[in-house]
Amino acid sequence: MRPFHDRLARIGLEAVEKYGFVLAGGYAISANGMGDRPSSDVDLFTDLGDPEQFAEAVEALRHAFRVDGLVVTDNRIGPTFADLRVVDEATETWSDIQLGWDYREFPPRMLEIGPVLDPRDAVANKMGALWSRGEARDYIDIHTVLESGRFTRVDVLAMGDQIEAVPLDRRMLAERFRQAGRFSAADFAQYDVGSVQRIAIVETFLDWADEVDPAVVR
Structure with a gap:
């Protein structure tokens, strides 16, 4: 901080x-x-x-x-x-x-x-932010959560579902995941994320998108 x-x-x-x-x-x-x-x-x-x-x-x-x-x-x-x-x-x-x-x-x-905030509420709120606005920092934070090993993709999805009136629509969520690549290197750099890590984040969300909505083939 x-x-x-x-x-x-x-x-x-x-x-x-x-x-x-x-x-x-x-x-x-x-x-x-x-x-x-x-x-x-x-x-x-x-x-x-x-x-x-x-x-x-x-x-x-x-x-x-x-x-x-x-x-x-x-x-x-x-x-x-x-x-x-x-x-x-x-x-x-x-x-x-x-x-x-x-x-x-x-x-x-x-x-x-x-x-x-309890980590489960913190992650749930961050998933809500990714779902509703999808800023570069939201992708960074959720990727960080996954990389920490503390929660799995299944865990994170379940937390996101809990704070919404209805579970997150998986097809729309997959589309949001695929939008991680729309942010430039400069967008990520303001959060001290370099080009290598940016690629890893984008690839993680592309893979996750295919997992939650396998109907779309890249």
């Missing part, structure tokens, strides 16, 4: 843990021992959908950052979503931090940094 992100996560989790917030997103994958992909922001999510409590949590977070000498501005605020920009003017370092609401099936893990 980038040093400034580590600082924001620790301050943030201490401030809003009582509202059910935990470290989520890509950093939840790495905090659970699967890879170390750098991220552009910090995600803190709760499973409590009360807008009043959510607003209290956002204000508590703003206050905690300001007490630590940081400048906070609102990018976007909703009933159960907040996107804040946090700046350390002394070092001219900045980052966005996002708060949101999401379903989780398991209790969070208490790690050294603070409460973190």
Whole structure:
């Protein structure tokens, strides 16, 4: 985790843990021992959908950052979503931090940094992100999960199915898998992924696509 992100996560989790917030997103994958992909922001999510409590949590977070000498501005605020920009003017370092609401099936893990999504929820949410948006970072994270040996392809698919209203359509999912190659080397490089690893990721998802939807022959 980038040093400034580590600082924001620790301050943030201490401030809003009582509202059910935990470290989520890509950093939840790495905090659970699967890879170390750098991220552009910090995600803190709760499973409590009360807008009043959510607003209290956002204000508590703003206050905690300001007490630590940081400048906070609102990018976007909703009933159960907040996107804040946090700046350390002394070092001219900045980052966005996002708060949101999401379903989780398991209790969070208490790690050294603070409460973190259970790895099964972290992987399920990442599969949901790959299914819905399919950004380069989503392919990287799911590939990292598989490479860790902690979960199999079958496990990951089952986790993805659990957070959707209906199981993921395998033909559409296979098409999403086949889109991994649409990202350039530069798209992957911003996450410290070189050309060799990029090829491995693309090939993994092409093979997986054939596995979940064998009707299509490459």
